Amino acid sequence: MKLKLVLALVLGAVTVSAMAGQAEDQQVKFRQSAYSFAAWNTTKIKSQVIDHPETYNKEQVVAAANAIAAVANSGLGALFGPGTDQATGWKKTRLKAEFFEKPEDVKKLAIAFNKEANELAKVAASGDKDAIKAQFGKLGETCKNCHDQFRSKE
Amino acid sequence: MSVSIKIWDLPLRLFHWLMATAVLAAVVSGKLGGNLIDWHGRIGLLLLGLLVFRVVWGFIGSTHARFTSFFPTPTRITAYLKGQWQGIGHNPLGALSALALLATLAALVVTGLFANDDIAFQGPLFTLISKDLSNKLSGWHALAFDALIVLVPLHLAAIVYYARIKKHNLVIPMLTGRKVVPKAQAVELSGGGLRRFAAALTLAVVAVWGVNYGASYFAASPAIPAATTAEPSF
Numbered sequence: 001m002k003l004k005l006v007l008a009l010v011l012g013a014v015t016v017s018a019m020a021g022q023a024e025d026q027q028v029k030f031r032q033s034a035y036s037f038a039a040w041n042t043t044k045i046k047s048q049v050i051d052h053p054e055t056y057n058k059e060q061v062v063a064a065a066n067a068i069a070a071v072a073n074s075g076l077g078a079l080f081g082p083g084t085d086q087a088t089g090w091k092k093t094r095l096k097a098e099f100f101e102k103p104e105d106v107k108k109l110a111i112a113f114n115k116e117a118n119e120l121a122k123v124a125a126s127g128d129k130d131a132i133k134a135q136f137g138k139l140g141e142t143c144k145n146c147h148d149q150f151r152s153k154e
Numbered sequence: 155m156s157v158s159i160k161i162w163d164l165p166l167r168l169f170h171w172l173m174a175t176a177v178l179a180a181v182v183s184g185k186l187g188g189n190l191i192d193w194h195g196r197i198g199l200l201l202l203g204l205l206v207f208r209v210v211w212g213f214i215g216s217t218h219a220r221f222t223s224f225f226p227t228p229t230r231i232t233a234y235l236k237g238q239w240q241g242i243g244h245n246p247l248g249a250l251s252a253l254a255l256l257a258t259l260a261a262l263v264v265t266g267l268f269a270n271d272d273i274a275f276q277g278p279l280f281t282l283i284s285k286d287l288s289n290k291l292s293g294w295h296a297l298a299f300d301a302l303i304v305l306v307p308l309h310l311a312a313i314v315y316y317a318r319i320k321k322h323n324l325v326i327p328m329l330t331g332r333k334v335v336p337k338a339q340a341v342e343l344s345g346g347g348l349r350r351f352a353a354a355l356t357l358a359v360v361a362v363w364g365v366n367y368g369a370s371y372f373a374a375s376p377a378i379p380a381a382t383t384a385e386p387s388f
Contacts, residue, residue, distance in 0.1 A: 039272055044381065046274040050192070060381050136274070137189030143273045144187035153293035 021087060028089030031079035038071045042140070045124075049132050058127050065117075065124035065132075068139070072117035077110065099150045109149070113142040155337040161242060162331045163216040163346045165207075165354070170328055173204050177259065177306070184299075191275045198266045199278070199362050205260050207358040214354060216346030218243030226250045242335045251309055258301045265295040267365055279369050 041064035048056045085095040099106060116139040123135045162170075176197050183194040212221040224244040233239040234246040244252055267279040269292040280288055316322040327333040 035272075040379070042274050050189070050274075063381050133189065140191070140273045141186075141188040144271070147272070153296045154289040 021083070024081060024084045024087035025089060027079040027081050027084050028087045028093045028095075030089075031076060032089045032091070032093075034071050034074065034076060034079070038068050041065070041067045042136075042143075045120075045132070045136055049129055049136060053129060056129060058124075061132065062121075062124045065121040069117045069121040072114045080106075094152045094154065096150050096152050102149075105149065109142065109146040113139075113146065116142050156334045157337050157340050158332050158334050159242075159340045160331050160343050161218055161327055161333040161335075163219060163343060164331060165211060165346065165351050166215060166219045167328055167331055169204055169208055169211070173201070173208075173259075176200050176204065177302075181302075187271075187273075191271065191273075195266075195275065195277065198263055199366055201259060202263045202267070202365065203358040203362040205256065205263060206361040207354050208256065210354040210357050211346075214345065214350045216343040217341065218343070220345070224249040224252075226253070240339060242333065242339050242341070248312070251305070251312060255302075255305050255309060258298055258305055261298040262295060262302065265291040265298060269295050278366050282369055282372060 044064045045061055048061055080095070080099065082100060085093060085097045085099060087093055116135070120132070120135045120139050123131045126132075180194060180197045180201065183190040183197060211219050217223055224241075224246075226246040226249040230239060230246040231250070239246060267277045268283055268288050270276045270280055270285070270288050271292070276288075283291075313324050316324050
C-alpha cells in the first residue's frame, strides 16, 4: 500500500516536471506560426509590388495585407507570457529577456505594428501601388524596430 | 631634402573614397530599414565590386597599392614599434588597420549576400543555402558590423593622431595622390596602368554580375507560394 503511494507520487512528480514549461512552449509555437504566416504574406507583397511589379495582382495583395492585419489584430500579446523567453516552440525562441523589463517600449512597438498593418490593409484596397510600397516600408520599419530591440541574433 | 612624389595611384584613391561613401550609405540604410533595405542590398553589391577591385589591385596595382609592399610582417611591425621602420606607403600599423577594415567589410559583404531579415529582404545568394544557415550568417553580419563600428573610429582617430601629434597629414595624399617624403626614400611608382586597371575593373564587374544574376542559374528563384484567389478561396 505504502509502496503504491510512493510510486504514484514519484510518477506524478515526473509527469508534472515534464509538463512544466509546456504552456510556455505552446505560446511560442503559436507566435512563431503567426509571424511565419505574416512573413509569407509580406514576401508576397514585396514580390508583387516592389520586386516584380509586372506580377501585381490586386486581389492577392489585398488578401495578403488583410492577413497581416489579422495577425496584428489577433491579440498576440497573450503569447508573450512570462518565461516565454526561455521556451522552445518549433525551435528555441529568440525573444530577449529584456522584453519583460521594458513593457512601455513593448507597448509602443506593438501599437506601431498594429497601426501600420491596419493602414497597409486600407492602402492595399485602394490599389495604388506607390502608396502600397510606401506603407509596406513603414510596416517593415515596425518589424525591424522590435527585432533590433527584443530579438536576439542567431 | 624632401621631395614631392606620387604615392597613391588614381584607382586606389577613387576606391578609397567610393568605399568610404558606400560604407556610410550602407550603415544608414541598414539602420533605417523599411524600403531602404533594398538600397542597402544594392550598396552591398557596389561594395562587393569595390572589394574585388581592391584585392586584384593589391596584386597588379602600382607600388604602394600592392599587398606585398605593405603586408605587416612581424619584422616590419617590430621595426616600426622601435621607430626603425622606413618607408613611404602604409606603415605597418596602418597596414594592419587597412587589412582589418578590408577583411571586416569582406565579411559583411559575403554574409550579406546570403542574409535575410525575416521581413522583406533576402540577399541575392539566399536561395543557395538553407534558411537556418542564412539566419546564422545574418547573425554574423551583425557581429561583423560590431567590428566595423570599432575599426572605423580607430581609423579616423589614427588620422587625427597623425595630423595633430606626428604632424603627418594623411588625408591630402589620399586626395591628391602626392606626398612629401625624404629624398633618400623617394621611389617612383611603378605598375598599375590603364590596361591593368581595365582588367581589375572587369573582374569586379563580373563578380557583381555573377552574384546578382548567377544565383538564379543554380537555384530556383525564391519559392513564394502564391495565394489562390478563385472562389471559393482556399
